Amino acid sequence: MNLMSEIGKRKAVNLLSLSLACAAAGLGLFWLIFILADVLRHGIAYITPELFLSEAAPPGMEEGGLKHAFIGQLLITLFAVLIGIPLGILGGTWLAEYGRHHKLGRFISTLSDIMISVPSIVIGTFVYAVFVKPLGHFSGFAGALALAIIMIPVVLRTTEEMMGLVPWEIREAAFALGAPYYKVILQVVYRGAATGIFTGILLAIARIAGETAPLLFTSFNNMFLTTNMNEPMPSLTVTIYQYAMGPYDDWHEMAWAASFVITVFILGLTILGRLIIRWKYKN
Amino acid sequence: MATTIKREQTFEKLFSGITFSAAFLILVIIASIFISLFRESLMAIDSFGFFGFVSSTAWDPVREQFGAATTLYGTLVTTILALVVAVPVSLGIAIFITELCPKFLKPIVSTAIELLAAIPSIIYGMWGLFTFAPLMSDCVEPLLQKIFEPIPLFGQLFTGVPLGIDILTTSIILSIMITPFIASIVRDTFALTPVQLKESAYGIGATRWEVIKDVMIPYSKTGIFGSVIIAMGRALGETMAVAFVLGNKHAIATSLFDASATITVTLANEFTEADSDLYLSSLFYLALILLGMNFLLLAVAKMFLARRDK
Numbered sequence: 001m002n003l004m005s006e007i008g009k010r011k012a013v014n015l016l017s018l019s020l021a022c023a024a025a026g027l028g029l030f031w032l033i034f035i036l037a038d039v040l041r042h043g044i045a046y047i048t049p050e051l052f053l054s055e056a057a058p059p060g061m062e063e064g065g066l067k068h069a070f071i072g073q074l075l076i077t078l079f080a081v082l083i084g085i086p087l088g089i090l091g092g093t094w095l096a097e098y099g100r101h102h103k104l105g106r107f108i109s110t111l112s113d114i115m116i117s118v119p120s121i122v123i124g125t126f127v128y129a130v131f132v133k134p135l136g137h138f139s140g141f142a143g144a145l146a147l148a149i150i151m152i153p154v155v156l157r158t159t160e161e162m163m164g165l166v167p168w169e170i171r172e173a174a175f176a177l178g179a180p181y182y183k184v185i186l187q188v189v190y191r192g193a194a195t196g197i198f199t200g201i202l203l204a205i206a207r208i209a210g211e212t213a214p215l216l217f218t219s220f221n222n223m224f225l226t227t228n229m230n231e232p233m234p235s236l237t238v239t240i241y242q243y244a245m246g247p248y249d250d251w252h253e254m255a256w257a258a259s260f261v262i263t264v265f266i267l268g269l270t271i272l273g274r275l276i277i278r279w280k281y282k283n
Numbered sequence: 284m285a286t287t288i289k290r291e292q293t294f295e296k297l298f299s300g301i302t303f304s305a306a307f308l309i310l311v312i313i314a315s316i317f318i319s320l321f322r323e324s325l326m327a328i329d330s331f332g333f334f335g336f337v338s339s340t341a342w343d344p345v346r347e348q349f350g351a352a353t354t355l356y357g358t359l360v361t362t363i364l365a366l367v368v369a370v371p372v373s374l375g376i377a378i379f380i381t382e383l384c385p386k387f388l389k390p391i392v393s394t395a396i397e398l399l400a401a402i403p404s405i406i407y408g409m410w411g412l413f414t415f416a417p418l419m420s421d422c423v424e425p426l427l428q429k430i431f432e433p434i435p436l437f438g439q440l441f442t443g444v445p446l447g448i449d450i451l452t453t454s455i456i457l458s459i460m461i462t463p464f465i466a467s468i469v470r471d472t473f474a475l476t477p478v479q480l481k482e483s484a485y486g487i488g489a490t491r492w493e494v495i496k497d498v499m500i501p502y503s504k505t506g507i508f509g510s511v512i513i514a515m516g517r518a519l520g521e522t523m524a525v526a527f528v529l530g531n532k533h534a535i536a537t538s539l540f541d542a543s544a545t546i547t548v549t550l551a552n553e554f555t556e557a558d559s560d561l562y563l564s565s566l567f568y569l570a571l572i573l574l575g576m577n578f579l580l581l582a583v584a585k586m587f588l589a590r591r592d593k
Contacts, residue, residue: 014490018383024375025384028396028466031459038414039406090305098299099306112309114581117513118574119520121547122316125554125570129319149312156309180291182298210403213522213547217554237405241523244409252413259409263402270401274394 036263043260046253056223064250066258068225072140072234073209076219079144079229080151080208085201087148088155092197095156096163097185109160112153123149124214132218140226140233143219147208154207158200159193165281166192195280199273206269210262212237236262316574324568326561336568342533342549344558349565351572353533357450357543358573360536361525362518364454365461370511372458373465378495380466381473393470400463408527411456416528419455420447424540443540448530451539456524461514468513472506472591473499509587516580520573522547546573 050065057064091108099105127146132138166189174184190197212235220232221242236258243255331339331349339350376396384392424445432438443449476499484494500507530542531552546569557563 010490010493014492017492017496018378021375021378021383024372025379025392025396027372028376028399028462029392032395032399035402035406035410035459038410042413087305087308090302091309092306094299094302094306098302105306108306108309110585111313113585114578115309115313117516117520117577117581118316119522119547119577121520121522121550122320122570122574122577125323125550125567126316126319128554129323129567130315152312153309156306180295182295183291185298206401210405212403212405213551216551220555237403237523240405240409241526244412244527255409256413259406263406266401266403267398270398271394278390 036267039256039259039263042256043263046257047260048257051254051257055225064254066236066239066254068222069234069236069239069258071225071227072219072222073236075227075229076140076143076147076215076233076235077205077209079141080147081201081205083144084148084151084204084208085155088152088204089159089197091152092156092159093163093185095160097181097189100164109157112156115153116157119213120146120150120211121213121216124217127214128217138218138220138232140219140229140231143215143233143235144229146214146218147211150211150214151204151208154204155200158203159197162193162196162200163189165196195276199276199280202269202273202276206266206273209269210237210266212241216241317571320567320571320574324564324571326564327568330561331565331568336565337572340533340535344553344562347559347561349562349568351546351569353535354544354546354549354569355572356535357529358519358545358547360543361450361453361457361529361545362515364450364539365457365518366511366515368455368458369462369465369514373462373510373514374469374500374507376462376466377469377473380470381499382491382495393467396466397463399459404460404521404523407456407460407524411452411524412527415456416447416452418447419449419452420445424449424451428540439537440539443538445540446542448528448542449538449540450529450536450543453525453529453543456528457518457521460521460524461517464514464517465507465510468510468588469503469507472503472510475506475591476502503591505587506591509584509591512580512584512587516577516584519580520547520577522551526551546570 052065052070053067054065055068056066095105095109099108123146127142127149131142131145170188170192171184174188179187215235215238219235219238221238222232222234226233240255240258240262243251327336327349336349337351337355339348340352341348341350342353343349380389380392424447428441428445431441480498480502481494484498489497525545526548529545529548531544531548532542533544534541536543550566550570554566557566
């Protein structure tokens with residue numbers, strides 16, 4: 001009788017704990033749906049052609065848009081990609097190939113992992129110290145530089161991992177034909193790892209597209225349309241921050257609309273990247 | 284023939300040289316981040332020292348008295364509260380995914396949880412400021428206050444006017460943001476538990492929960508520690524979400540319903556407004572302290588995870 005109640009108690013504890021685990025998963029999904037639905041609900045109503053086609057109106061005036069911020073965001077991201085991706089891919093190549101069994105290679109690999117987690121606002125203060133302060137003014141370039149620094153270790157680590165997945169025998173087959181190592185890398189390994197590296201790039205872009213903190217004191221902000229990377233440049237994210245904290249209702253509405261656009265863009269890229277990985281490495 | 288080989292050798296050297304410099308750049312960047320932040324903080328270090336700076340609660344731009352105690356306190360309190368909420372939830376999620384979830388749902392639930400990490404922090408901030416904070420101040424916080432405030436001592440945590448822009452709201456939002464990091468590492472670690480161990484436990488009549496509690500969790504200890512430390516690093520460095528909902532108030536808060544300030548928020552709000560050299564230098568000093576803490580934590584986490592993979 002005693003034994004039976006003991007078993008009953010264990011079963012009850014089992015049921016309770018497992019239900020709590022289910023509840024935890026439910027809570028996680030609840031937050032995701034809550035946040036996404038909220039952004040969708042608020043944002044979609046304010047998506048208008050003017051949002052993309054007209055520039056900022058003076059505070060309080062209706063009919064303003066965020067064209068300046070969209071263009072600024074695109075330019076900053078574009079330059080960050082131009083700096084960050086080649087450097088990341090080349091560095092990752094060394095780690096995966098020449099430095100594969102090198103002590104220094106392992107050390108750099110570990111350090112890049114740590115660097116991925118360095119708070120992005122610290123990168124912003126760094127770029128301020130070495131770029132903005134000596135030049136004496138905020139600029140789009142400084143913002144792009146900050147984002148590139150955030151991007152490099154991400155691209156580098158994915159490149160290293162994806163090139164590591166290419167079987168060593170394939171390289172040996174190419175070596176046997178007399179190909180020098182650099183040709184093996186360029187023509188054989190890169191081809192094998194292309195999809196993986198491409199996915200890494202997508203995910204790295206998704207990561208920097210939503211960054212705000214490192215832009216606050218590098219590219220700063222600007223209420224006007226500019227394509228001069230040497231001037232303070234508006235970005236979507238900093239504009240969201242400014243508008244959300246501001247007192248005007250139409251600013252809040254535009255901040256929601258911009259949030260919606262950025263969320264859709266980033267989640268789209270992330271999901272696309274995951275689908276490609278799943279499709280490519282399923283077997 | 285000989286010239287071709289020679290040319291190939293030059294290309295080979297060139298290519299390996301270029302890739303090596305790109306990899307080496309990582310070391311250069313990290314070193315220059317430390318050096319430049321240190322150089323910019325020198326003035327503040329000279330004026331306040333280290334212990335003087337971290338123990339002083341002053342933050343007075345007018346009289347040029349600066350200390351890190353209030354912001355460090357805000358950073359640590361929000362981070363620790365976020366972990367208190369996030370760790371059990373993440374463990375639950377990892378258990379659900381590895382043990383309970385039907386197979387066809389696994390990738391969907393995993394991806395959904397990881398999407399929480401893909402949402403940019405400014406979106407958490409928008410949602411926090413316009414939706415979550417009002418919800419907290421209208422419904423959740425008055426209720427908590429009614430239940431807990433009469434309890435002596437403990438009730439102190441629930442005093443004040445619940446405005447929603449406070450430590451509690453911030454910690455909950457932070458906990459949502461770090462949950463995917465813990466959950467996905469723990470899920471991978473759980474999957475490393477040898478099936479034989481689990482089956483031996485089932486063989487002597489253990490329930491599923493007992494297998495999780497007495498076999499899987501002890502076996503995954505290092506991975507769990509590692510993931511918690513990584514999540515802690517994330518929470519320490521989070522800026523935008525916190526900037527929206529913490530209120531940026533330099534004071535030692537004694538209630539969960541008080542506004543506070545973290546290192547990151549102080550940097551975000553005051554960096555471009557710092558009008559004196561000492562002010563700016565003190566902000567750089569804060570950034571340096573944050574970077575140091577973060578680097579140390581991540582190095583420890585890497586050590587744990589490396590031990591797990593051995």
